[in-house]
Amino acid sequence: MQLSDLLEETYLALVGNKVRSSLTVLGIVIGIASVIAMVAIGQGSQASIQASIQSIGSNLIAITPGAQRGVGQQVSAGRGSSQTLTAADASAIQAQVSSVSAVAPDLTKRYQVTAPGTNTNTQVIGTTPAYLNVRNIAVDQGSFFTDQDVTSMAKVVVIGPTARDDLFGQGSDAIGKTLRINNISFLVIGITQSKGGTGFANPDDAVYVPLTTAQHFLAGVTYVSTISVSAVDQQSMSTVQQAITTLLLQRHNISNPQSADFSILNQNDIVSTASSVTGTFTALLASVAAISLVVGGIGIMNMMLTTVTERTREIGLRKAIGAERNDISNQFLMEAVALTFSGGILGIILGWIVTLLVEKFASIHSQITLSSVLMAFGVSAAIGVVFGYYPARRASGLNPIEALRYE
Amino acid sequence: MKTLELKHITKLYKSGGVEFLALKDVSFDVEKGEFLAIMGPSGSGKSTLMYTLGGLDTPTSGTYLLDGKDVSKMDEHELAVIRRERIGYVFQSFNLLSRSTVLRNVMLPLVYEGVKKEERERRAREALRAVSMDEKLFTHMSNQLSGGQMQRVAIARALINDPALILADEPTGNLDSKTGEVVMATFQRLHSEGRTIVLITHEREVAEYAERIIHVRDGQIVKEERDHKRHIHPDLYATQ
Numbered sequence: 001m002q003l004s005d006l007l008e009e010t011y012l013a014l015v016g017n018k019v020r021s022s023l024t025v026l027g028i029v030i031g032i033a034s035v036i037a038m039v040a041i042g043q044g045s046q047a048s049i050q051a052s053i054q055s056i057g058s059n060l061i062a063i064t065p066g067a068q069r070g071v072g073q074q075v076s077a078g079r080g081s082s083q084t085l086t087a088a089d090a091s092a093i094q095a096q097v098s099s100v101s102a103v104a105p106d107l108t109k110r111y112q113v114t115a116p117g118t119n120t121n122t123q124v125i126g127t128t129p130a131y132l133n134v135r136n137i138a139v140d141q142g143s144f145f146t147d148q149d150v151t152s153m154a155k156v157v158v159i160g161p162t163a164r165d166d167l168f169g170q171g172s173d174a175i176g177k178t179l180r181i182n183n184i185s186f187l188v189i190g191i192t193q194s195k196g197g198t199g200f201a202n203p204d205d206a207v208y209v210p211l212t213t214a215q216h217f218l219a220g221v222t223y224v225s226t227i228s229v230s231a232v233d234q235q236s237m238s239t240v241q242q243a244i245t246t247l248l249l250q251r252h253n254i255s256n257p258q259s260a261d262f263s264i265l266n267q268n269d270i271v272s273t274a275s276s277v278t279g280t281f282t283a284l285l286a287s288v289a290a291i292s293l294v295v296g297g298i299g300i301m302n303m304m305l306t307t308v309t310e311r312t313r314e315i316g317l318r319k320a321i322g323a324e325r326n327d328i329s330n331q332f333l334m335e336a337v338a339l340t341f342s343g344g345i346l347g348i349i350l351g352w353i354v355t356l357l358v359e360k361f362a363s364i365h366s367q368i369t370l371s372s373v374l375m376a377f378g379v380s381a382a383i384g385v386v387f388g389y390y391p392a393r394r395a396s397g398l399n400p401i402e403a404l405r406y407e
Numbered sequence: 408m409k410t411l412e413l414k415h416i417t418k419l420y421k422s423g424g425v426e427f428l429a430l431k432d433v434s435f436d437v438e439k440g441e442f443l444a445i446m447g448p449s450g451s452g453k454s455t456l457m458y459t460l461g462g463l464d465t466p467t468s469g470t471y472l473l474d475g476k477d478v479s480k481m482d483e484h485e486l487a488v489i490r491r492e493r494i495g496y497v498f499q500s501f502n503l504l505s506r507s508t509v510l511r512n513v514m515l516p517l518v519y520e521g522v523k524k525e526e527r528e529r530r531a532r533e534a535l536r537a538v539s540m541d542e543k544l545f546t547h548m549s550n551q552l553s554g555g556q557m558q559r560v561a562i563a564r565a566l567i568n569d570p571a572l573i574l575a576d577e578p579t580g581n582l583d584s585k586t587g588e589v590v591m592a593t594f595q596r597l598h599s600e601g602r603t604i605v606l607i608t609h610e611r612e613v614a615e616y617a618e619r620i621i622h623v624r625d626g627q628i629v630k631e632e633r634d635h636k637r638h639i640h641p642d643l644y645a646t647q
Contacts, residue, residue: 005518016506317502320463321516321564322491324484400463404498 001327010334017307024303025343028383031293032347032376036368037354038289042282044359044366049274053267055195057135059101059231060267061241063089063248065223066260083223084252084261087211090227092251097229097243099236104131105224107214113207115167115179122163123206124181126214134228137203142175142190150210153217157186161194162205181207182218237268296343297383304336304391315395316403329396336388337381344380348373409472410571410603411437411460416469416479418455418626429455430466431626437572437605442598444606444617452626454576457607461496461574462489474571491519495565499577501557503564505550509535512549513564520568534563538593555586562593566602573597573604579613591616592640612638 014021065085090105106127113122128150131137145156157179159167168174174188186209195203215221231240241264248262249255308315315328355366418430429452437443447453458464459471462478465486471479478489490496503512513531522530535545538559544552549560558578565573575594579587595616598604606617614620615638622630 001519002521004524009518012507313500313502314504317498317504318515318519319487320461320490320496320502322487322519322568324487324519327519401458404502 001323001330006330006334009331010338013307013331013335014338020303021339024299025339025346027296027299028293028340028343028380029296029347029350031289031296032344032380033351033354034289034292035286035379036348036351036372036376037358037366038285039282039372040351040355040366040368041358041364042278042285043369043372045364046275046278046282047367048365049278050271053271053274055136057228057230057267058133059234059237060134061229061231061237061244062265062267063227063229063244063262064265065225066262083221085224085227086222087224089248089251090224092247093227093229093244096247097240099232099240100229101232102130102133102230103227104128104134105211105227106131107211107219107221107224108226109214109219111181111218113163113167113179113181115177118167120163120166122166124214124218125206125208126211126218127208128211131208131228134230135203137195138193139190140193141173142188144190144208145210150212153212154210155184155186155213155217156189156210157181158190158192158208159188160192160202160204160206160208162202163207164191166205179207181209184217234268237266241266293379293383297340297387300336300339300384301387301391303339304332304388305394307335308332308391308395311395312398312403312406315398316400316406319398319400320404325396328398329392332392332395333385333388336392337384340380340384340387344377347380348376351376408439409436410439410441410474411435411605412470412472413460414470416456416459416466416471418452418459418464419467429626430459432469433623433626433628434469435621435628435631437603439603440598440601441619442594442604442606442617444608444614444620445623446608446611446614446620447623448609451623453607453609453623455626456623457574457576457605460572460605461494462486491516492568493571495568495570495573497558497561497565497573497575497578499580501554501561501581503549503557503560505548507549508546509540509549509552509560510545512560513567516564516568530567531563534566535560537566537597538563553586554582555589558582558586558590559593562590562597566597571603573602575604575606577608578606579608579610587613588640591638595640616640 063085065083087105090103093100094103104127106125108123108125110121111124113120113124125131129144129147132139132144139158140161142158144158145154149156159174164172164174167179168177174191177188178185179188180186192203192208209218211224229240229244231237245257245260245264249257249260252261254260318328352368355368358364359366413436414434416430416433417428420427420429433456445453445456455464459466462481463486465481466479469479470477473489473493478486481489504515510528510531513534514527517527517530532545540556540559540563544556549557552560578590578594582590591613594604594606606614608614615635618633618637620632620635621628
């Protein structure tokens, strides 16, 4: 029997039973579509979570103070309380650790910030111009303060767009105006571009002042609250982290790494943690969808068994005029595969539409990958073979004499 | 030249520990071009005999030669080849594929033989003309035809592989007597063209269209007739 004849027989048999064929295909369509949509949504969220972590900074390593502990004392003041991290540490990292592209120390505290007629409580970040590179911040209007401003403790401020809106009104031009922090006047020289962040440490709701200004005039301290380091590339992040740890332990005269007075957070670690969370989430969604695919496959088997029973006499006739076992089993197997295959194609289209709708109306970012489409295709064809095999075997094994007599 | 040679054929059925001897030492020959009727009541073993002749079943013992080839010892695959190439079946209930066209039904045996499409269609048209089917019906769905037309399509299907033997199992059983006569006339004409036909029936009237009648009862041949009064269909006088 030639392939073209087999395909023609399959087509005629399936079209001859339109309602039943389409209902059976529907089971596969729903299964494949949900797998495609679920995987797309899962992978999309994974990508968008990764992107938002990446936007904090490029290859960022953040050094925060650890617990303050006096010599021989067992009382810990808690993490972040240590005051041993200084701008000098930042300079040392810049000078002595290789593969570092930028280092920016900062002293961040919340203050009541006032402008004529308004005031707001926002974070005041005292830092150096390197902060722009390290934290992926760009200046929208005006300019950022310079190293010269840092050295001279200039009373200048660069404000985030949200802080600008709160203090000077929505979208207003704030450059050249003054605002007061802790009753000290600052000249607004720049406004940063919106990063669209939200929540606790929103980079848009912040004002930036030179580090030395913040240390001397606002906080009256000499330490810094964070040192942000940007590594040259992703691969060198762990070696940079290692080198910084060694350097700071040595600078702080600490011999036991367990009692370090600082802790280091690596952006890679956050990304991989988030990825594993979203990966689990995707797998969960996909496995729920896979169950519906299996149910669809059982539908195929059910229909094929009914078909074989209904067409017993036809099978008998085909054998009587010379069809062999393989001819019969290929015919029924082909019917099952054709059902799942067309279900697969329709399912991919439906899944794609669902994905687009979810993206449009639920604004969940989603991503259909070639691999998930190919997988859906392969799985649907495989389901046809797996669930079509038993009915096909049953058909081909029928005794022609009994099949011809079947009423 | 002998088309069929059956020597001491027995067939034993076993089901659930009960044994049943359906054929008991049956021997007969059919010459090439002969028109033979096998007659008997139901349960006489004539169906078993037909399945054996048609290569759907093998005898428990004895030999069955079709065109000199021993069919009785063949395996499943060899039997399928014999059915495909050497046998043409005509059934009581026609057994046409209802949702397929007349042409497609007739071509079906050639599909399994792997014959090319153009060749299949040419031979199908030829076979349909041989049973006097109207050309206009060739592309009709087979379930739109009358009973007599269906049976003639089935005969055309049996003819298409130019078989050594045409086996007809109660071909008029589902037809009224008028259309039954037309179908029998078709067989007689095929016989006059040199075809070898074996007809299985329980009706004397139908059997009388054949040249020779074998009576089967309880799995044995009980009587053979050659000089009975033959039915000759009036159409056949016209063509002769």
